[in-house]
Amino acid sequence: MKFAKSIGALACRGVSISLAATLALVLAGARPALAADAAADTGGLEEIIVTALHESQELLRTPVAVTAITGADLAKEGINSTQELSGMVPGLSIDKSADMYITIRGVTSNDATEKGDPSAAFMMDGVYIARPQAQDVSFFDINRIEVLRGPQGTLWGRNTTAGLIHVISNLPEHKDAASLNVGYGSYNSVQADGMVNVDAGDHAAVRAAFAFDKRNDFYQSSVPSAYDANPLRNNFSARVTGLFELSDKAKLVLRGDYSSMQGSNSGGGSLLGQAYDLTDPYNPVRKSVSSDELLRRPYALGFPMRINNSTWGLGSELNWDLGPVALTYTGSYRELRRLEDQSLQIAAIPVRAYFFGNYWQNSQEFRVATTGDGPFKAQGGVYYFKERSGIGFFLYNFFAIPGSTVFGFPQDPTISESYAAFGQATYSLTPAVRMTAGVRYSHDDKSRDGGTILNFGASTITPPYDVFLLNWAHRQYAKTTWRLGLEGDIAVDTLLYGSVATGYKAGGFGDGCEPGSSDPKGVACNQPRDASALYYNPENLTAYEGGLKGKVGGKLRYSASVFYYDYTDLQLSGVGSVSGAPSLVTTNAGKASVTGVELEGSLKISANQRLDGSATWTDAKYTKYLAYKNATNFVDYKGRALDRAPKETLSLSYAYTQTTDNGSHVEYRIGGRYSASYVVSAYSVPAQYEQPSFVKADASVSYSGSGDKWYVRAYGRNLTNEVTLTNVDSFSNMFVGEPRTYGLGMGLKF
Numbered sequence: 030m031k032f033a034k035s036i037g038a039l040a041c042r043g044v045s046i047s048l049a050a051t052l053a054l055v056l057a058g059a060r061p062a063l064a065a066d067a068a069a070d071t072g073g074l075e076e077i078i079v080t081a082l083h084e085s086q087e088l089l090r091t092p093v094a095v096t097a098i099t100g101a102d103l104a105k106e107g108i109n110s111t112q113e114l115s116g117m118v119p120g121l122s123i124d125k126s127a128d129m130y131i132t133i134r135g136v137t138s139n140d141a142t143e144k145g146d147p148s149a150a151f152m153m154d155g156v157y158i159a160r161p162q163a164q165d166v167s168f169f170d171i172n173r174i175e176v177l178r179g180p181q182g183t184l185w186g187r188n189t190t191a192g193l194i195h196v197i198s199n200l201p202e203h204k205d206a207a208s209l210n211v212g213y214g215s216y217n218s219v220q221a222d223g224m225v226n227v228d229a230g231d232h233a234a235v236r237a238a239f240a241f242d243k244r245n246d247f248y249q250s251s252v253p254s255a256y257d258a259n260p261l262r263n264n265f266s267a268r269v270t271g272l273f274e275l276s277d278k279a280k281l282v283l284r285g286d287y288s289s290m291q292g293s294n295s296g297g298g299s300l301l302g303q304a305y306d307l308t309d310p311y312n313p314v315r316k317s318v319s320s321d322e323l324l325r326r327p328y329a330l331g332f333p334m335r336i337n338n339s340t341w342g343l344g345s346e347l348n349w350d351l352g353p354v355a356l357t358y359t360g361s362y363r364e365l366r367r368l369e370d371q372s373l374q375i376a377a378i379p380v381r382a383y384f385f386g387n388y389w390q391n392s393q394e395f396r397v398a399t400t401g402d403g404p405f406k407a408q409g410g411v412y413y414f415k416e417r418s419g420i421g422f423f424l425y426n427f428f429a430i431p432g433s434t435v436f437g438f439p440q441d442p443t444i445s446e447s448y449a450a451f452g453q454a455t456y457s458l459t460p461a462v463r464m465t466a467g468v469r470y471s472h473d474d475k476s477r478d479g480g481t482i483l484n485f486g487a488s489t490i491t492p493p494y495d496v497f498l499l500n501w502a503h504r505q506y507a508k509t510t511w512r513l514g515l516e517g518d519i520a521v522d523t524l525l526y527g528s529v530a531t532g533y534k535a536g537g538f539g540d541g542c543e544p545g546s547s548d549p550k551g552v553a554c555n556q557p558r559d560a561s562a563l564y565y566n567p568e569n570l571t572a573y574e575g576g577l578k579g580k581v582g583g584k585l586r587y588s589a590s591v592f593y594y595d596y597t598d599l600q601l602s603g604v605g606s607v608s609g610a611p612s613l614v615t616t617n618a619g620k621a622s623v624t625g626v627e628l629e630g631s632l633k634i635s636a637n638q639r640l641d642g643s644a645t646w647t648d649a650k651y652t653k654y655l656a657y658k659n660a661t662n663f664v665d666y667k668g669r670a671l672d673r674a675p676k677e678t679l680s681l682s683y684a685y686t687q688t689t690d691n692g693s694h695v696e697y698r699i700g701g702r703y704s705a706s707y708v709v710s711a712y713s714v715p716a717q718y719e720q721p722s723f724v725k726a727d728a729s730v731s732y733s734g735s736g737d738k739w740y741v742r743a744y745g746r747n748l749t750n751e752v753t754l755t756n757v758d759s760f761s762n763m764f765v766g767e768p769r770t771y772g773l774g775m776g777l778k779f
Contacts, residue, residue: 043058054715067449073583074633079175080197082394082453083184083357083408086635089578092448092465092516092526094178094590096629100171100199104210105684105698107729107744107772109168109220109242111151115193116680116702116725118176119627119643122673124755126298126764129149129161133178134594135623135649135674136191136570139712140602140615143386143443144477144537148568148600150181154198154284156344156361157187159390159416163340163365166288167266169222169240169262172199178627179572179592180532183467186412186449190532190570200282201272202226207779214744214772216261218244232274239267247324247768248299256372258293265289278350287341293334294371298764299326301757305718311664315719320752323765331379340365350400357396357410364389373424375760383490386420396705409452416445423490430610434488438540438612440479440500447473447535465514465528473535476503476515478548481540481556481610498556499606501548502538506567523579532570534600537645538563556608565615571595587630594623599654603713604759614713619653621671637686641700642679649674656715664715675705675722692735703728704753713759720754741775 043745077088081095088097096118098108098613108114112123122132127564128141131149138148141161150157151164158164174196181189209223224238246261275281304323305313342363349356366388370377423437430436453467483496514528541558542548576590598617605614625647632640647670655663682700689695703724708717726749731742750769757763 030540044226065068074580074586074631074639077173079173081175081177081195084398088588089522089580089588090524091578092514092524092528093181094574094576094588094592094627096176096178097173098176100173101167103171103174105696105729106727107212107742107774108298108591109222109240109748111164111166111168111194114176118178118508119645119678120178120625120647121176121627124673124764124766125165126294126756126758129165130673130756131161131191132673133191134174134625135647135671136594136596137672138534138600138602139220139672140537140600140613142613143388143420144439144445144475145602145615146188146445146534146537148188148534150185150187150189150193150690152185152193152195154196154344155346155428156342156363156392157390157392157414158363160365160388162290162338163288163363163388165290167222167240167242167264168196169266170199170224170236170238170268172197178590179574179738180510180530180570182471182530182532183451183453183469183512184408186446186451186469186471186510187414188534190534190568198238198268198270198284199224199236201236201270203228203234208270208776210774210776212742212772212774214244216245216247216771218772220774234272236272237268239265239409241265246293248326249324250326250329252329254328256330256333258330258744259336261292263291280348284344284346285342288339290336290338290340294336294369298374298756298758298762299323300374300377301718301761301763303327304754304763307761310714311658311716313716313718315721320750320768323752328374328377328379330372332381333370334372337368338366345351353399353401355398355400357398359392359394360470361392362389367420373760374762375427377761381425382423384420384422385424386418388416388418388420390414390416404457406456407452407454410450412447412449412451414445414447418443421490426490430483432485433483434486435482435484435490435494436610437482437490438479438500439482439490439492440477443477443479443621445473445475447471459518462517463515465512465516467512469491469510471508471510471533471535473506474504475506475535475537477501477538478550481608481612481669483610485565498540499542499552499554500540500547500556501546501554502550502563504536504538504564506535508533508535508567508569520579522581523577523738525577527575528573530572530574532572534568536565536567537600537615538565539614540607540691558607565600566598566617567618568596568598568600570597580656584633585630585767586632588628590627592623592625594621596621596623598744601710601712603711603715605657605713616657616658616712618651618666620654621649621651621654623649623671623674625648625649637688639684640681641684642681645678647674647676656712658715666715669717670708672710673707675707677705679703679704694733696729696731696733698730699726699728709757710759711759718757718763719753723749723751723753725749725751737778739775739777741773743773744771746770746772 112125115123120134137416178192197242206226212220222240226236242264246258266288273281293516337611344361347358364387369384371382373382393413398408419441421439449471451469455465479500482494510531512530516526541556542554544557546554574592578588580586601618602615629643651666655664680702684698687695706722729744733740751768
């Protein structure tokens with residue numbers, strides 16, 4: 030392992046120099062027509078087309094670290110929600126407690142409030158989805174999911190410091206078709222999805238799809254409780270898409286979608302003391318504890334648990350080929366409504382919490398790209414995004430503030446407005462060698478007007494309040510990010526690439542206001558904080574990356590990448606004290622570095638056997654960070670690991686298909702994933718909680734009729750029953766992933 034670490038570190042730090050030199054020397058004499066020598070791929074692996082660079086391109090010809098998961102693969106693996114993508118993509122972790130957190134290569138964000146921004150963007154059909162609560166919708170009628178690793182600040186822009194997840198739905202087709210899938214599994218899981226596609230003539234088609242997903246909580250209370258957290262999830266989603274071919278050069282896509290997201294938040298999870306010895310709270314020690322014990326809630330829910338959220342959106346995409354250039358316009362308007370009545374465990378005491386929120390977002394992007402076959406290709410565009418929200422979060426009879434009946438945070442409005450201009454060009458130095466340069470200018474304007482309130486008599490959540498402390502802040506940020514890359518075809522079906530890219534996420538603010546300021550309504554600041562305490566800085570990342578991609582005879586597909594990140598001003602959030610009351614406090618954590626190696630591959634062993642796998646080695650650590658302990662003491666985190674970044678992971682999946690004489694077939698799939706230990710932090714303590722190394726295994730068997738017109742499937746997930754830590758909060762609660770589950774499913778195509 031020391032040898033691997035040395036090689037990885039040297040390769041990553043030197044990639045910008047050594048890779049450029051290698052490309053220049055090796056590719057200068059490359060043959061001008063490599064494609065002419067390509068062997069036929071009959072009976073081999075399917076070709077995967079991605080749009081990671083805003084153009085349709087074969088996966089293995091795309092010079093970035095990207096993993097594509099097809100809709101068919103999602104169905105075979107039984108994946109129907111965002112958090113279930115973990116383990117399918119190298120370096121990706123998606124964890125859900127009350128909110129959802131996306132981590133890519135150790136880069137993450139844990140501020141899911143109305144003012145927080147993720148470090149990894151989540152997009153649906155080219156539209157950025159700002160709130161993590163709106164990202165937790167069911168997958169249905171999906172064409173593919175593309176996961177880009179590393180900063181994508183040039184072409185994708187907003188909050189892509191870690192990378193992005195792009196979910197791409199199926200477009201309408203010129204045929205009449207329908208499908209229906211249903212399933213039942215552990216914890217009373219009931220799932221159904223379907224679609225209807227209608228050919229509406231020579232120039233139009235319409236597609237409608239829906240999904241239903243309901244399941245119970247996997248935590249079990251060990252003491253009697255008047256309430257439960259069931260159902261944990263009760264979602265319904267629908268989408269209608271229209272395709273209109275305005276001419277042979279112009280196509281318009283219109284989309285409308287709606288999702289109802291109901292259920293609970295698992296009752297606050299379980300208690301950290303069940304899994305960790307907290308004698309020294311700053312250095313918790315993992316106990317030897319069974320999965321069943323981790324899932325046992327040692328307290329009664331004190332209040333009802335109900336979530337009633339919904340989101341809807343309208344979107345359009347216009348593609349117009351004008352000959353020398355092509356124009357693309359993507360526009361969207363979306364709303365999210367949150368109504369959540371929760372029972373929170375704070376210091377092991379149940380507290381009733383109520384949250385309401387209304388959000389809307391407007392995003393517009395216009396791009397123009399060259400279409401010729403010459404040595405020069407370019408694209409550029411402008412982007413606009415605005416989000417506005419009004420929220421309220423209230424705790425009733427909060428014991429930490431004696432005598433209070435209501436303590437909370439009405440914040441209205443919070444506004445985030447961004448605009449950007451970007452361009453990227455690729456020039457072929459030779460028919461086999463290409464150089465890319467890109468740049469993006471981003472401007473962010475963020476503000477919030479609200480307060481911290483206290484009532485000592487009435488239990489109302491509307492003004493007037495007994496105490497109102499102003500939360501008012503307004504900040505603007507601007508940044509130019511860029512990308513430089515060099516790539517080349519070093520052999521038939523083999524791509525070597527290297528790049529240097531930067532990423533940026535805007536800064537923000539906490540509770541309070543600047544001394545002497547007033548909000549737009551004329552309310553004077555009565556909760557003054559110095560600017561150094563009120564505001565936090567943008568986080569920035571510079572990534573050096575090199576990679577090799579290729580295929581051999583259509584039977585083997587592989588990709589490898591090495592990378593090094595220089596990461597500054599990480600934004601870390603935890604509950605702290607503002608004006609003597611609890612509040613989410615975000616600070617910048619100095620510096621970190623991430624060094625890593627990633628491998629992915631697929632092998633078609635024979636016509637009916639396939640092997641897929643991936644392996645990673647990651648060294649993600651703080652290089653400068655003094656974590657606040659108390660007024661006079663800090664904890665030096667230098668050398669400590671970043672969250673959810675195991676040193677090593679390994680995954681393997683084997684599929685065997687047996688075909689009968691009548692054209693039907695049986696497919697057997699078995700897979701497993703190993704992860705080394707990792708940590709999850711509570712920055713308000715501060716402390717890091719270790720998740721020990723583990724192995725998870727999945728298996729499924731499906732029988733499909735002739736022509737794949739119908740199927741039945743049985744599956745088992747996490748057969749080893751490894752219940753793993755996903756998140757901790759500032760109140761000594763922990764959240765874990767799903768235990769062992771089983772299920773049956775069936776489907777029809779018409």
